[in-house]
Amino acid sequence: xxxxxxxxxxxxxxxxxxxxxxxxxxxxxxxxxxxxxxxxxxxxxxxxxxxxxxxxxxxxxxxxxxxxxxxxxxxxxxxxxxxxxxxxxxxxxxxxxxxxxxxxxxxxxxxxxxxxxxxxxxxxxxxxxxxxxxxxxxxxxxxxxxxxxxxxxxxxxxxxxxxxxxxxxxxxxxxxxxxxxxxxxxxxxxxxxxxxxxxxxxxxxxxxxxxxxxxxxxxxxxxxxxxxxxxxxxxxxxxxxxxxxxxxxxxx
Amino acid sequence: xxxxxxxxxxxxxxxxxxxxxxxxxxxxxxxxxxxxxxxxxxxxxxxxxxxxxxxxxxxxxxxxxxxxxxxxxxxxxxxxxxxxxxxxxxxxxxxxxxxxxxxxxxxxxxxxxxxxxxxxxxxxxxxxxxxxxxxxxxxxxxxxxxxxxxxxxxxxxxxxxxxxxxxxxxxxxxxxxxxxxxxxxxxxxxxxxxxxxxxxxxxxxxxxxxxxxxxxxxxxxxxxxxxxxxxxxxxxxxxxxxxxxxxxxxxxxxxxxxxxxxxxxxxxxxxxxxxxxxxxxxxxxxxxxxxxxxxxxxxxxxxxxxxxxxxxxxx
Numbered sequence: 001x002x003x004x005x006x007x008x009x010x011x012x013x014x015x016x017x018x019x020x021x022x023x024x025x026x027x028x029x030x031x032x033x034x035x036x037x038x039x040x041x042x043x044x045x046x047x048x049x050x051x052x053x054x055x056x057x058x059x060x061x062x063x064x065x066x067x068x069x070x071x072x073x074x075x076x077x078x079x080x081x082x083x084x085x086x087x088x089x090x091x092x093x094x095x096x097x098x099x100x101x102x103x104x105x106x107x108x109x110x111x112x113x114x115x116x117x118x119x120x121x122x123x124x125x126x127x128x129x130x131x132x133x134x135x136x137x138x139x140x141x142x143x144x145x146x147x148x149x150x151x152x153x154x155x156x157x158x159x160x161x162x163x164x165x166x167x168x169x170x171x172x173x174x175x176x177x178x179x180x181x182x183x184x185x186x187x188x189x190x191x192x193x194x195x196x197x198x199x200x201x202x203x204x205x206x207x208x209x210x211x212x213x214x215x216x217x218x219x220x221x222x223x224x225x226x227x228x229x230x231x232x233x234x235x236x237x238x239x240x241x242x243x244x245x246x247x248x249x250x251x252x
Numbered sequence: 253x254x255x256x257x258x259x260x261x262x263x264x265x266x267x268x269x270x271x272x273x274x275x276x277x278x279x280x281x282x283x284x285x286x287x288x289x290x291x292x293x294x295x296x297x298x299x300x301x302x303x304x305x306x307x308x309x310x311x312x313x314x315x316x317x318x319x320x321x322x323x324x325x326x327x328x329x330x331x332x333x334x335x336x337x338x339x340x341x342x343x344x345x346x347x348x349x350x351x352x353x354x355x356x357x358x359x360x361x362x363x364x365x366x367x368x369x370x371x372x373x374x375x376x377x378x379x380x381x382x383x384x385x386x387x388x389x390x391x392x393x394x395x396x397x398x399x400x401x402x403x404x405x406x407x408x409x410x411x412x413x414x415x416x417x418x419x420x421x422x423x424x425x426x427x428x429x430x431x432x433x434x435x436x437x438x439x440x441x442x443x444x445x446x447x448x449x450x451x452x453x454x455x456x457x458x459x460x461x462x463x464x465x466x467x468x469x470x471x472x473x474x475x476x477x478x479x480x481x482x483x484x485x486x487x488x489x490x491x492x493x494x495x496x497x498x499x500x501x502x503x504x505x506x507x508x509x510x511x512x513x514x515x516x517x518x519x520x521x522x523x524x525x526x527x528x529x530x531x532x533x534x535x536x537x538x539x540x541x542x543x544x545x546x547x548x549x550x551x552x553x554x555x556x557x558x559x560x561x562x563x564x565x566x567x
Contacts, residue, residue, distance in 0.1 A: 048462070048463060049462060050458070050459050050462055050463070069467075070462060070465045070466060070467045071465040071467075072465075073465065074463065074464055074465025075465070078463045078464075079459070079463045080463075081459045081460075089505070089509065089510060089511045090511065094512075098452070098453060098456065098460075098464060099464075101449070101453055101464045101465070102464055102465040105449055105450075106448070106449020106450070106452065106453075107449070149463075152463075152464070
């Protein structure tokens, strides 16, 4: 369970998060949605201790993130950010292998190698394992970074726009994989999404944010309504029900 | 993996060959005397090589780019400033009469302090390369200007004590700091080696490193202290060397084809030994000591720096 209590954040006087309080139960796939600048990435950063906590508190499984040793947290929770700009001379296998660092401190054991192979296979990267990151396409690199986060084996996986750069086939595959990770392995995934239809199709719960506040929070069908979406994005969308699923037509 | 490790052994062989040639080429007269003289010099060169290579790798890793060196960031200028300020405070005679190890440690402490105050805020977040270069260049200019300002304020006789310390000189290493330098270099290299896996993670940048459980602020502070110490050692022994580190790290990286620190650290250090000791041997025996190794290394390294700056777009 991730418990966020009264978290506020400002950057050089500009407020980014206002008194955000939120509880995310274990074993669910939560999608964070909202317009650009809503504070979604900032909220993830605060939870993952990438940003220092200015006010309020964040606890993961009861452990406060600002006072728990970083090493201990790294075995419980990880984050993948959109601005992982590192290219350098690193193969896909080496990158994914870094996910094992919190467990083996760089000396890979046989179990680590098994986990790396598993992550590579799961994210369809086995054929690319020996390639340099610099030679990959944006989407392939994106998958490698998500595979690394998965390989860390944490109960909590925070992913900031993991569908960036992915084509429809891989975006669908990624969401199905994350769904599987939640359903079969009981892991908790919190994901920032821009395409609300993916949120509608795969998320257990949706948290809608705007201007640093949480506007709505609940199961997809409750959050994705015409009124809410207009409040969030500032224009009317058509919300359809097709075969019991919510589909949002957000373009003309 | 094996190919990279084989190349490290190759670099080790090369370094050893250079050292052996340096020790034995053109031996004449009193063997024991000449060998001792050469051994002391070799020890100093090896120290400088290791200190420069390791400090450059560490700084490049923590700043997240491969074209910085501690000198470009003005760290050695800081050492010279400390020395000059001490002459200013103590006078030439007073300065000359203080134990050089004492002076070195004082300058080192001052450096660590100033570096922590100036560079830590920059390094807490990874700043874009060009801003980092600009900041470093400006700080270097600031420290050098302060050095020359203080240099003008002191008595010309006192200034003579300082003269020459502003240029790299590999032929006349200062022997009085050899033992202290040896301890510091060995300790620094050992710490860097122990940190090699952590350094691999640090190279991924702050966000990824924190996610993998690195205490970023503490780690960066520790690495920076290590860099400053090693720069102080090499500057104290031979004076400022700007581009040697850049040259050897770039060579090591291209030779081994990896950025893993378990390979990069020893490879850079060994190549640095080969370049310095081999270069010194060639200049001494091939050109009768006519050339200055410092100038040649800086010329080649500086050219490489410009080349890397031109080809490494957007990083």
